[in-house]
Amino acid sequence: MGEAKQVIQALGIKAKAASRQMRMIETRAKDEALKTAAVLLRSNMADVLAANALDMQAADENNLEPALKDRLALNAERVESMAQGLEEIAALPDPVGAISDLVYRPSGIQVGHMRVPLGVIGIIYESRPNVTVDAAALCLKSGNAVILRGGSEAIHSNRAIAKVLRQALSQSGVPEDAVQLIEQTDRALVGALLAADEYVDVLIPRGGKSLVARVSADAKVPVIKHLDGICHVYIDAEADEAMAVNIAVNAKTHRYGVCNAMETLLVHQHKLDLLPRLVADLIAKGVEVRACEKTQEACQGLDVKAASDEDWATEYLAAILSIKVVRSVDEAMDHIAQYSSSHTETIVTADYATGQRFLREVDSSSVMWNASTRFADGFEYGLGAEIGISTDRLHVRGPVGLQGLTTQKWIVLGHGEVRS
Amino acid sequence: MGEAKQVIQALGIKAKAASRQMRMIETRAKDEALKTAAVLLRSNMADVLAANALDMQAADENNLEPALKDRLALNAERVESMAQGLEEIAALPDPVGAISDLVYRPSGIQVGHMRVPLGVIGIIYESRPNVTVDAAALCLKSGNAVILRGGSEAIHSNRAIAKVLRQALSQSGVPEDAVQLIEQTDRALVGALLAADEYVDVLIPRGGKSLVARVSADAKVPVIKHLDGICHVYIDAEADEAMAVNIAVNAKTHRYGVCNAMETLLVHQHKLDLLPRLVADLIAKGVEVRACEKTQEACQGLDVKAASDEDWATEYLAAILSIKVVRSVDEAMDHIAQYSSSHTETIVTADYATGQRFLREVDSSSVMWNASTRFADGFEYGLGAEIGISTDRLHVRGPVGLQGLTTQKWIVLGHGEVRS
Numbered sequence: 018m019g020e021a022k023q024v025i026q027a028l029g030i031k032a033k034a035a036s037r038q039m040r041m042i043e044t045r046a047k048d049e050a051l052k053t054a055a056v057l058l059r060s061n062m063a064d065v066l067a068a069n070a071l072d073m074q075a076a077d078e079n080n081l082e083p084a085l086k087d088r089l090a091l092n093a094e095r096v097e098s099m100a101q102g103l104e105e106i107a108a109l110p111d112p113v114g115a116i117s118d119l120v121y122r123p124s125g126i127q128v129g130h131m132r133v134p135l136g137v138i139g140i141i142y143e144s145r146p147n148v149t150v151d152a153a154a155l156c157l158k159s160g161n162a163v164i165l166r167g168g169s170e171a172i173h174s175n176r177a178i179a180k181v182l183r184q185a186l187s188q189s190g191v192p193e194d195a196v197q198l199i200e201q202t203d204r205a206l207v208g209a210l211l212a213a214d215e216y217v218d219v220l221i222p223r224g225g226k227s228l229v230a231r232v233s234a235d236a237k238v239p240v241i242k243h244l245d246g247i248c249h250v251y252i253d254a255e256a257d258e259a260m261a262v263n264i265a266v267n268a269k270t271h272r273y274g275v276c277n278a279m280e281t282l283l284v285h286q287h288k289l290d291l292l293p294r295l296v297a298d299l300i301a302k303g304v305e306v307r308a309c310e311k312t313q314e315a316c317q318g319l320d321v322k323a324a325s326d327e328d329w330a331t332e333y334l335a336a337i338l339s340i341k342v343v344r345s346v347d348e349a350m351d352h353i354a355q356y357s358s359s360h361t362e363t364i365v366t367a368d369y370a371t372g373q374r375f376l377r378e379v380d381s382s383s384v385m386w387n388a389s390t391r392f393a394d395g396f397e398y399g400l401g402a403e404i405g406i407s408t409d410r411l412h413v414r415g416p417v418g419l420q421g422l423t424t425q426k427w428i429v430l431g432h433g434e435v436r437s
Numbered sequence: 438m439g440e441a442k443q444v445i446q447a448l449g450i451k452a453k454a455a456s457r458q459m460r461m462i463e464t465r466a467k468d469e470a471l472k473t474a475a476v477l478l479r480s481n482m483a484d485v486l487a488a489n490a491l492d493m494q495a496a497d498e499n500n501l502e503p504a505l506k507d508r509l510a511l512n513a514e515r516v517e518s519m520a521q522g523l524e525e526i527a528a529l530p531d532p533v534g535a536i537s538d539l540v541y542r543p544s545g546i547q548v549g550h551m552r553v554p555l556g557v558i559g560i561i562y563e564s565r566p567n568v569t570v571d572a573a574a575l576c577l578k579s580g581n582a583v584i585l586r587g588g589s590e591a592i593h594s595n596r597a598i599a600k601v602l603r604q605a606l607s608q609s610g611v612p613e614d615a616v617q618l619i620e621q622t623d624r625a626l627v628g629a630l631l632a633a634d635e636y637v638d639v640l641i642p643r644g645g646k647s648l649v650a651r652v653s654a655d656a657k658v659p660v661i662k663h664l665d666g667i668c669h670v671y672i673d674a675e676a677d678e679a680m681a682v683n684i685a686v687n688a689k690t691h692r693y694g695v696c697n698a699m700e701t702l703l704v705h706q707h708k709l710d711l712l713p714r715l716v717a718d719l720i721a722k723g724v725e726v727r728a729c730e731k732t733q734e735a736c737q738g739l740d741v742k743a744a745s746d747e748d749w750a751t752e753y754l755a756a757i758l759s760i761k762v763v764r765s766v767d768e769a770m771d772h773i774a775q776y777s778s779s780h781t782e783t784i785v786t787a788d789y790a791t792g793q794r795f796l797r798e799v800d801s802s803s804v805m806w807n808a809s810t811r812f813a814d815g816f817e818y819g820l821g822a823e824i825g826i827s828t829d830r831l832h833v834r835g836p837v838g839l840q841g842l843t844t845q846k847w848i849v850l851g852h853g854e855v856r857s
Binding site: 399 | 546684806808817836846848854
């Protein structure tokens, strides 16, 4: 057996054992562990920042990009924000053990569902030390054991944070192996983790497209993927114009680098007259507009570039927007079916039948009517926390909170019933 | 591109197109199609039976095993039973489009879930023509498009049945490509179907272990597996003895060849005195008993064989039972954690705390208290129909009905809200 496989096996055996204990641990103990972790993170701030300084020094030596360095860097404020995150998760309701739909059947038995943890979750992420805290806290609260694999650039920070988290667990009567960090930076360990179907129940990659693609391609266990999004806003013939402009501007310009930002705007041909002021507004905000011919005609005098076919399939994550004029809601939905990444699409319309059709027929993880795509978010949906967005079809779709980290089993309560 | 891949691609493109139409098809049209299929199955009974006769003739020529021939054979009664199955599924409520948990958020938006079809489902099964009807009907009712791949021994029967089903669809305004059968028997087509992640959203194997194992190993898309079961009954120290004996006998002897039959009985050491009469009862019913030493001691004079370690890990699917005496509920749960196939386990106890612990801590798709394992069944649970049992953790666990063939998307209803 290779060395990497041995390391993962050792972690896996401990995680599996911890996960059995986690299934029955009291809510109070889990919450206590989260609150203790917040206290310890604050009281060990000097150690965590010293560890982070080592990572930042290595980052300087290796000429890491400024954006990556910014994500890696910790300071008192960011550590305090992690601690508050732990307290917020402690305050959420415990999803585990909840019983629903318990009904009597003609045979006399009662049948229902009980919500239970997934088991052992592997999280593979990049060099953001806050993910170590976030991911561990969400897995802990949902009764899972977690094996964390962060980017090697953050290894000192992650070790320091994981030490604090495990100390909090053991002080609170929670098995400390419920949170384990892969302490080695050897890349072979990622491969071994992806193949560890004997110990890991589900993998969650958090990071850029290449990381997610690699995990999806090689994983031997189910993967909960949060891919980025090519989100659409469709302004229908029956849209309220002020509302349409307001939603389109918000969906594009509220934040550029996020997966729920609009990347393509579809406009019904009867609404061409709102394009000049909308496009002028976007350009004034610094947005580059790439559009179909009809949009260009409607916006003469404005700096509108021609969109290529590639634009419709591109997630800019930047101050760029593609715009296309469509003849009908059907053409809008056809375009979405072809180019959408199944993340979030919204229609702006005052027409009941058209809105109902869009809601039902568009096959994305979030489908909206008269609201900005920016609302596709665990906090905005009331999940209290979010480990990511799933654009897959099975198990969980859209923002994933504590419930997405659990599954259900059937329970049957009888009085001695037998099958006849 | 290989020929098999081309065949699957052609089916896949049609299935994908049909599945987009199926998302918005009216409940009435789906139900009409199912009821029409029942009518046509009855009126085309001669054709279906003639096609089946060809399969039976080939089966004779190839010396197929009697059990396989029995599954393959159709007669008027079996075709009538298929037709009734179609009518029963037509009568079930439509899961698609159901909206739940729609709540107002502080931002003003309403957020909730809408139940939607999975998309395109591939079903791979053995030579049971009734599965062609069953699987197609469940996929249709749940708004999915299905690609069916039945065993080659049943190809004539399946072609005749699929023809009737597709005729019913087109007569009812439902796209006939919602139900497609792979008409060729070339084995390479299975491989191509397993790899067709561009067209197929989920695969469901229905059949023996080797089929399920092959599909699980090679599939490039999620698989809903219904494996067989090593189900346990645990008779606790605080069990009512008459109830315990009744449940154990029913769980073992009601039917032998089914996945929810008990394969191992665990008995608390304080209940040794019920073993002789229970074992005598089982032996009288023709059950072979293989047991631990303590059981053998308690049952002196009865024909109880010694169980080997392999027995605890064996699904007999036959009139054989393994019995083990345990010192505590913890030992029972340890044994279950080690040997169970996560299908169904039941505890017999009058003790509240012990029952609660078992219910919560045992990690199987169905966990029961004072009821026979034989109740783990879609009809008994009130699903109205069952496409199989899932022993996986994600998406769906236990008996899988119409709901298990759907997923959910988030819907947001706004009034022009934007993110601030």
